[in-house]
Amino acid sequence: MREWDTCKAIRGIWHVPAARALVAAILAVMSSGSSSFAGSGDPAAGEKLYGNCKTCHEIGEGAHNKVGPHLDGIIGRKAASIEGFRYSGAMEKAATEGLVWSVENLDAYLQKPREFIPGNRMSFRGMSKEKDRADLIAWLQSMARAAPAADPARIEPDTHGPAREFTDIVLAMEGDRDYGEYLGSECVTCHQITGQVEGIPSIVGVPRDYFIRSLFEYKTNVRRNEVMKLRVANLGNEEIAALAEYFSSLEPQ
């Protein structure tokens, strides 16, 4: 039996906490000696596939945390281990039960993120093709020796474009959380308040800076989506500050 099949078979008992810690430990050991799976991927193809990830994850020299944690050294990394990044409760729990990002675990996670760790907040539906996952993982592995920024939790000031300047103005403002909750009732018609992702990204618990900058990027056509452009058209600084205050204060459920 290939390790992938083993992994598939034991995924079913991942929800049983006692079994889970044991399974995670076994997988971690298995992965350390495993290279057959990783060797099958094409890093060049994987780099293209990484386009799916890069809105939220940085990797490479000087990588920072964005909406997701930076991915330097992700293979073999303990889950929820990047200091200064706010993980979901579900991811923290998986980490305390011993989850390590072995090739096999990452493969299972990338296939169906929400089944592998229910309640985690990664805004990605999953990658169904085994080859795609192998390619992507091969590329992530090829980036293994890249060094993250000295302080990855710090958000590097993006000095390009007007969105950054507007963002700084609003970042300095204090948002009215109650007002944000009312205004946010419009957002949650599509972006689910639980942080669940079913075709529309989660905005629950995203850092203020990222939230504010994203809205200004819609206003300034850096990001293009007609629905979002419309929604932000009439939002002033006070409204954006309020929304950022509200959504950054929430935890995915």
Add this chain to the structure above:
Amino acid sequence: MTKLTRRQFALVMGAGTATLAMPTYLRAQDKPRVVVIGGGAGGATAARYIAKDSEGAIDVTLIDSADNFTTCFFSNLYLGGYRDFASITHSYETLESNYGIKKVTGWAVGVDRDARMVSMADGSKIPYDRLVVSPGIDLVWDSVPGYSEEAAEIAPHAWKAGPQTQLLKAKLDAIENGQQIVMVAPPNPYRCPPGPYERVSMMAHVLKSKGVDAKIIIIDPKDKFSKQGLFQEGWQKHYTGMVEWYGPDVHGGIKGIDVNAGTVETDLDTFKGALLNVIPAQRAGRIAQEAGLTNDSGFCPIDAGSMRSTADENIFVIGDASIAGAMPKSGFSANSQAKVAAMNVRGDLLKSKVFPAKYSNTCWSLIETDDGVKVGAQYAPAEGKIAATTTFISQTGEDAALRKATYEESVGWYAGITADMFG
């Protein structure tokens, strides 16, 4: 920005004074009571937001005639075979178990506005301090001569999702080579402006994918319709020669239908269909009329800043039944209006903060697999009406990737809005 307007302040104070004037034994035992009539996009959302945001301080009762709710939005996708019926049907269980909402299954038949009491068909009465009326639409059967509630068993309208939708699907699936479908489209104003034309697209999709050679004729009382350019471009592209649309300048007027003969008679010609889909004119759901909340248009005038009925300050009317200015009658609109109404209900009863009203809508339509389009707007009160502040619509000639992304966005929206309605 966050200050109450003078009017809102007066209403809040009024409610407060009334509470103080109540006998002590009543104040001690009763929380303020809100009754919501109608458990759709408007009513379910209003009930959930009032219960959630008042954190148990308001007693919320939700009245709907059914145990489960089938959404009209995405019912065309069921027709087209993209969704199963269960996936567009939702239970009220979470609203009851997680939000403490009392669900009453039955028909509200009257409102005693002086006594602030809703009468149910079974004779029971439900008292309220504030009432939210969200009954959706009623069909004006005789707006199409020859059509009736009985005739709808042969020529379904399927404009209220449920058994009618299933009947229409069964009849659509039975269409054979050489047969014809005739749709009688509704006059303005009606629920879901792009709905009839998305439905025609889904019918054509079913026929085309089965290789059935059949035509769809639309007899329309309107001389133009929602997303017309986008639909006509799509029909030309995907369903060449399958769809014919006739406006009044061509057919000259709809004289009547005969559901047994399967005919629609117009000034121009008599059209025959193996399947007639008749969507008549509409008005506010009957309870809104019984409660005296409608005007001559058949719909309910409201205050644009709060969704409060202009006929009764203790009542809010939301969704398709309301006259919401520039907002279309859609599930998205109803959901948006419900949040403004819910905030004002809490403001009345709990003196919570009332922010300026703000509304939004987006309507997605599917033309063919992965070919989605959308139209949307933001709204705010202006000169006593709800007016659009910003609008957009998909463009003709958009690339396939964008259309696919638009469709995927609509699937995400469906998951989002139903979670927002039912918890």
